[in-house]
Structure formats: structure tokens, C-alpha cells
Amino acid sequence: MELVLQSLVNGLIQGGFFALFAVGLVLIFGVMGVVNFAHGELVMIGSYTIWLVHAQYDFAFIPVLLLAIVIVTLIGLLMERFLFRPTRNDPLAGLICSIGVLFILQVVATLIGGDGPSKQVPPPFHGTLALFDFLRIPYQRLFGLGVSVLALGTLWYFLTRTRLGWALRAVALDREAAALQGININHISMIAIGVGAALAGLAGGLMAPLTNINPHMGHNVIITAFIVTIVGGVGSLSGAVYAAILYALFHTFVSVYFGGTVATISGLVLMVVVLIVRPSGIMGVKVSE
Amino acid sequence: MGFTRRDILKASIVGAVATGSASISSSLLAANKTVKIGMNIPMTGDYAPWGLPGLYGCQIVADDINAAGGVKIGSDTYNIEMVAYDHGYDTEKAVQGYKKLVLQDKVSMVMMLGGSTVASVLPWAQRRKMLTTTLLPSDITPKSDYLIATCESHPLYDVTGVEWLAKNYPDAKTAAIVTNNDAEYGLQATATYKAAFEVEGIEVVDVNLHGFDITDFAPIVSSVLAKKPDIFCMATSFYVTPLMEQLYHQGFKGKIITTTLDYYDEIIAKTSKEFVNGTIFQFPDFDDPMLNESGINFPDPGGFDAKFRKAHPNDWSAVSWEYPAILLNWIEGAKAAGSVDPTAVLKALKSNKNPEFVFGGGQWWGSQLWGQDNAVVGRWPVVVIEDGKARIKEFGSVSNWLDKNKDVLIKHMKELGLRTV
Numbered sequence: 001m002e003l004v005l006q007s008l009v010n011g012l013i014q015g016g017f018f019a020l021f022a023v024g025l026v027l028i029f030g031v032m033g034v035v036n037f038a039h040g041e042l043v044m045i046g047s048y049t050i051w052l053v054h055a056q057y058d059f060a061f062i063p064v065l066l067l068a069i070v071i072v073t074l075i076g077l078l079m080e081r082f083l084f085r086p087t088r089n090d091p092l093a094g095l096i097c098s099i100g101v102l103f104i105l106q107v108v109a110t111l112i113g114g115d116g117p118s119k120q121v122p123p124p125f126h127g128t129l130a131l132f133d134f135l136r137i138p139y140q141r142l143f144g145l146g147v148s149v150l151a152l153g154t155l156w157y158f159l160t161r162t163r164l165g166w167a168l169r170a171v172a173l174d175r176e177a178a179a180l181q182g183i184n185i186n187h188i189s190m191i192a193i194g195v196g197a198a199l200a201g202l203a204g205g206l207m208a209p210l211t212n213i214n215p216h217m218g219h220n221v222i223i224t225a226f227i228v229t230i231v232g233g234v235g236s237l238s239g240a241v242y243a244a245i246l247y248a249l250f251h252t253f254v255s256v257y258f259g260g261t262v263a264t265i266s267g268l269v270l271m272v273v274v275l276i277v278r279p280s281g282i283m284g285v286k287v288s289e
Numbered sequence: 290m291g292f293t294r295r296d297i298l299k300a301s302i303v304g305a306v307a308t309g310s311a312s313i314s315s316s317l318l319a320a321n322k323t324v325k326i327g328m329n330i331p332m333t334g335d336y337a338p339w340g341l342p343g344l345y346g347c348q349i350v351a352d353d354i355n356a357a358g359g360v361k362i363g364s365d366t367y368n369i370e371m372v373a374y375d376h377g378y379d380t381e382k383a384v385q386g387y388k389k390l391v392l393q394d395k396v397s398m399v400m401m402l403g404g405s406t407v408a409s410v411l412p413w414a415q416r417r418k419m420l421t422t423t424l425l426p427s428d429i430t431p432k433s434d435y436l437i438a439t440c441e442s443h444p445l446y447d448v449t450g451v452e453w454l455a456k457n458y459p460d461a462k463t464a465a466i467v468t469n470n471d472a473e474y475g476l477q478a479t480a481t482y483k484a485a486f487e488v489e490g491i492e493v494v495d496v497n498l499h500g501f502d503i504t505d506f507a508p509i510v511s512s513v514l515a516k517k518p519d520i521f522c523m524a525t526s527f528y529v530t531p532l533m534e535q536l537y538h539q540g541f542k543g544k545i546i547t548t549t550l551d552y553y554d555e556i557i558a559k560t561s562k563e564f565v566n567g568t569i570f571q572f573p574d575f576d577d578p579m580l581n582e583s584g585i586n587f588p589d590p591g592g593f594d595a596k597f598r599k600a601h602p603n604d605w606s607a608v609s610w611e612y613p614a615i616l617l618n619w620i621e622g623a624k625a626a627g628s629v630d631p632t633a634v635l636k637a638l639k640s641n642k643n644p645e646f647v648f649g650g651g652q653w654w655g656s657q658l659w660g661q662d663n664a665v666v667g668r669w670p671v672v673v674i675e676d677g678k679a680r681i682k683e684f685g686s687v688s689n690w691l692d693k694n695k696d697v698l699i700k701h702m703k704e705l706g707l708r709t710v
């Protein structure tokens with residue numbers, strides 16, 4: 001029972017991180033129709049910002065976390081303006097551009113941090129919360145969970161309670177119809193990638209003290225994000241959040257009871273099963289031809 | 290032999306200083322021939338910590354030798370030039386880099402990390418009769434005549450740490466092993482640790498293998514700690530930091546043993562000095578006083594450590610001194626052969642039945658496990674963190690352990706599906 005509870009907490013915390021970067025990927029795909037392969041690298045740049053400015057130059061963690069969000073958002077906006085907008089009518093070109101950005105960002109990270117070992121960031125929040133003598137949660141992870149919930153709650157409010165959020169969802173549903181209603185597609189695309197990139201930067205910043213930071217860390221992020229996106233339903237933001245939590249819990253419990261190797265394989269098997277049994281994902285909408 | 294390599298190097302340095310001046314040294318340098326030593330290693334990517342620091346270390350040793358007038362091999366005096374190629378632990382690039390080093394740069398030896406990148410170059414290396422070194426003796430096959438492992442005998446040295454642990458902590462009776470699931474590093478180390486624990490009467494209560502895509506070690510550590518092991522054993526190097534962090538947060542109070550503890554300062558920063566103190570591993574810092582004892586075949590370890598850390602403050606890793614030690618082995622072989630020809634150097638090295646292993650006590654070994662006695666095993670340090678600093682506690686003997694227990698090791702290798710001969 002103790003192990004089940006500890007695993008539940010571990011899974012929920014991991015789910016918060018997964019949701020942050022998966023929702024961003026879904027948002028960009030939904031509004032712009034681009035599969036952003038560089039999304040993992042946006043997370044990586046968030047982590048590198050923390051490593052460089054916070055760990056190397058001793059600036060306080062929270063302002064640097066905000067800086068990471070700003071930097072990654074700017075990268076996202078530049079990608080939209082100079083890569084995705086000119087190639088908007090050709091999804092393949094957008095995808096190839098994002099792969100190019102992936103490599104460029106990896107090289108930039110190598111230039112900034114050098115070759116060699118993965119970077120480590122000492123946790124700004126030391127210590128562990130111990131509950132009932134058996135449940136142990138590092139404060140750094142609790143902080144990450146709290147910020148993730150806050151960010152996702154804010155995004156939910158933005159998308160469901162503001163005119164801009166409605167416009168964004170309208171473009172995601174049908175871009176041409178939205179344009180006919182007077183919605184500025186360029187403007188909305190900038191907002192979509194800005195929000196998606198900001199969430200990626202936030203995820204990277206929050207994960208920085210908890211993971212090995214290196215130029216290739218985005219690889220695992222993007223695989224996880226794709227699994228979550230497909231399981232949740234491509235284009236479904238709520239599906240991405242539910243799938244992130246479900247997948248994190250699934251991965252955590254399989255890791256605990258069957259080992260890490262089985263967990264990795266099971267995650268991919270889960271994705272394949274969902275694609276076969278319910279191609280639209282758990283929250284996706286089936287569109288008739 | 291009357292002189293050790295250390296004596297010769299010291300004499301060379303003293304001689305260069307005594308005779309003179311920079312101008313004399315310059316004229317000596319100008320007259321010297323150059324021998325090129327290749328390094329086909331990962332300098333970028335996940336494996337870079339096991340490549341790049343080795344190049345830095347070799348450059349320091351080569352610069353010292355060249356500044357002291359070079360090395361006399363046969364009737365010629367040579368300066369040493371390091372030539373490196375970054376294969377990023379990619380087999381295709383490894384083949385490309387190997388051919389470039391041999392055909393274009395005309396190196397006399399190629400040093401490599403090991404694993405799939407070595408396997409990819411082996412057929413060509415064998416045909417070209419090019420002396421090649423690896424840090425993973427499990428790369429050696431019955432047909433790989435030109436592949437040797439003269440320094441690191443990964444992961445056989447792990448047995449010395451377990452021996453020391455059992456001797457000093459007799460109450461520790463159960464162990465759990467966590468490692469990545471690859472055959473080259475993780476499973477080899479797992480089999481070795483299992484054998485070492487069995488020999489010491491320590492029960493292995495869990496073996497937790499994971500892939501390279503793990504981003505969160507909390508569930509793995511929770512799962513392992515639920516088995517209540519007295520010893521947490523990491524047969525890996527890639528993820529020691531996040532594993533240690535999780536052990537700290539999840540309140541582990543037992544003994545920790547690991548193959549490497551690279552960048553332990555960062556681990557202390559993430560956890561605490563008190564927590565990391567007592568961790569047992571196998572790779573010393575070279576400012577360790579015990580490396581000044583007789584029997585150590587590495588010139589001025591403390592000076593090397595200081596130079597390295599001054600030039601590359603954040604890059605010291607397990608391989609920082611290993612590739613330089615191999616370079617020194619090659620010099621020893623070339624001197625004995627009176628030639629830089631790879632075949633002659635190999636023959637000279639193999640004909641020495643007591644090779645000058647970096648920590649002493651070396652002997653050629655390997656036919657029982659890999660089909661050829663092409664690896665040097667000998668004494669190996671057991672290192673423990675004390676007051677936040679790595680300190681050698683004793684030198685164990687890998688060769689003695691193998692003499693007594695190689696059948697246990699072979700049994701565990703076979704159980705995990707690993708090649709034996």
C-alpha cells in the first residue's frame with residue numbers, strides 16, 4: 001500500500017510535467033497544422049537557461065524561470081514568423097523546418113554549454129516532505145506540480161473564458177471558417193505558438209533541477225509528447241492533459257512493478273493499441289468523411 | 290626491466306631541465322620525428338564524458354613528454370602528436386573516423402572507448418593489423434588479435450569494491466542492482482556485481498534494468514527500496530546523479546556502491562555531503578596520496594590531476610587518466626620494440642608477462658572469458674567518499690579474484706545471455 005501511494009504521487013507529479021509540454025505540442029498542431037518536431041528542443045532550451053543563468057551565474061531561480069519562458073516564447077514566435085507562416089500551406093515543409101530548428105537548437109546548446117557531461121542544476125528547493133512516515137515528496141517536485149497545475153488552470157481559463165481563447169479554439173476547429181468570421185489567422189497562430197512555446201519553456205525550467213540536461217534531452221521529451229498526444233486524441237487539449245496524467249501513472253506503475261525496460265516498451269505498445277482500437281484517441285473527435 | 294616507465298620519464302624531464310634552456314629544448318624538438326596516436330572517441334553526445342576528458346588527459350601527458358625532449362624509440366627520438374576524431378558513439382562515424390586516422394593521419398595506434406563502435410571497426414582493424422585499444426575488454430574476441438585493453442577492465446574491477454564492502458560492513462546481507470539494460474555496459478556490470486555478491490554471500494533481492502529514455506527515476510527507486518536492500522548498487526554511469534538524488538529524497542540509509550561516481554561534487558550539491566559520504570566506487574581522483582605509493586605506474590599523478598583541473602575545471606571523469614595510461618603503455622611497448630610499427634609494439638607488449646599496469650600487479654588475462662589474453666588486469670582501487678572527497682581505501686586484486694571465482698562470473702554472464710569466449 002505504501003508503494004502504491006508513493007507511486008501515485010510520483011505519477012501525478014510526472015503527469016504535470018508531461019501535460020505542460022504535450023499541451024503545447026497539441027496547441028501548435030491544432031491551430032497551425034504543424035507537427036513541431038523541435039518542441040523537445042524548446043523544453044531543452046528552457047532547461048539550459050536555468051542551468052546557465054541560475055546555476056552558473058547564481059541568479060534567483062524564479063526570475064530565471066520567467067526568463068526561460070520569455071526566451072523560449074521568443075524562439076517560438078520567430079519560428080512562426082519566419083518558418084511556419086511562409087510554409088503554412090505545406091504541412092510537410094513546416095515539419096521539415098521544425099526538424100531543422102531541432103538541429104540548430106541542439107548546436108546552440110552545445111555551443112553554450114560545451115561538450116562533455118550532462119549539466120546538473122542544484123535544486124533551489126532543498127529537502128523532502130515526509131508524510132505518514134512512508135510518503136516522501138521532494139519540495140522541488142511539489143513546487144513543479146503546483147506550478148504545472150497553476151499554468152494548466154490558467155490556460156484552461158484563457159481558452160474557455162476569454163474571447164482570444166475562443167478565437168484560438170475556433171481556428172483549431174476550422175481555420176477557414178474562423179477566417180471568414182474575421183479572426184486574424186496570423187495573430188492567432190502567433191498566440192498559439194507563443195503559448196505552446198511558453199509552456200515548453202516552463203516545463204524545461206521546472207524539470208532542470210530534476211533531470212540530466214544535455215543538448216539531446218529533447219529526444220525523450222518529444223517521444224513522450226507524441227505518445228500523450230496520440231493517446232489523448234490529436235488536437236484535443238483536454239485529451240492531452242488526461243492522457244499525460246494517465247500515461248505518467250501507467251509508466252510509473254509499470255516501472256515499479258515490471259521494471260523500466262518493460263515500462264518503455266509498454267508505453268509504445270499503449271500508443272499502438274490506441275491507434276488501432278480508437279484512432280481518434282480518448283478525447284479526440286471522429287470526423288466522418 | 291631495470292627501469293620503470295616512471296623512472297625514464299622523470300629522468301627525461303630532469304635531463305631536459307639540467308641541460309638547459311628553452312633554446313636547447315627547441316632545437317631538440319626541431320630534430321625529433323613525430324609519432325601520431327589516434328583517438329577515435331565520442332567527444333559529443335551522451336558518451337562524451339567517456340571520451341573528451343581522455344583526450345584532454347593525453348594532451349597533458351604528450352605535452353609534458355614533448356617539453357622534456359620527446360621519447361626515444363629505437364634510434365630515433367619522437368614527439369607525440371594526438372589526433373582525435375569524434376564519432377559521437379555512432380558506428381558509421383566510428384568506421385569513417387578509424388579509416389581517416391589510419392589512412393590519412395597515419396597513426397600508430399587507435400584508442401577507443403569500446404562497445405558497438407569498436408565492434409564496427411574490428412574487421413578492418415584486423416585486416417590492417419592496426420593496434421587498437423578499448424576500455425571494455427568484452428570487445429575482445431578470439432579473432433581480434435590487434436585489440437587490447439591495457440588499462441580499464443570494465444567491469445571486472447567492480448569485484449574489489451564488493452570485497453571491501455563485505456569485509457567492512459558484514460551486516461549488509463542483501464543488495465539491489467539498478468542499471469541500464471545494454472549489453473556493453475549495464476549487463477556486463479550486472480553479471481559482475483551478481484558474481485561478486487554471490488562470492489561474498491550477499492543475496493541480490495532485485496535487479497532493475499531500465500532503458501536510456503528514463504526521465505524520472507522516482508518510480509524505479511521506490512520499487513527497489515520496497516525490497517528493503519541493505520546495499521543499493523548502481524552498475525551504470527549514465528544515471529548515477531538522478532539515482533543518488535532519488536535515494537536521498539526517498540530516505541535510503543543503507544550502503545551505496547557504484548562503478549563510477551563522476552562529478553560527485555554535483556551530486557553533493559543536489560543532495561548533501563553527509564548523504565554521499567561513504568559511497569563506494571572504483572575511480573580515484575589523482576591527487577590521492579595513495580597514488581604516490583610504490584607500484585603505481587603513472588608519473589606524478591598529483592601533478593597530472595592539478596594540471597588537468599586547472600585547464601579543464603569541470604571535466605574530470607573516470608577516463609581522464611585512463612587514455613593517458615594507455616598512451617604510457619604504448620610508449621613502454623614502443624621502447625621495448627624499438628619501433629612504432631603497430632605489430633612490433635603489440636608483440637613487445639604481449640611478450641612482457643608482467644606489464645606495467647597503471648595500479649600495479651598487471652597480468653595478461655581474458656582467454657577464459659573472451660577468447661584471448663588481450664586484457665591486462667591487476668590491482669584496482671576501492672574508493673570511498675570521505676568528508677566530500679574521493680579517497681582510496683585499498684587496492685584490491687582483480688586477478689586474484691578471477692583466479693578463485695571466474696566460474697561464478699562466467700555463470701552469471703551466461704545467465705544474462707552475454708558472450709563468453
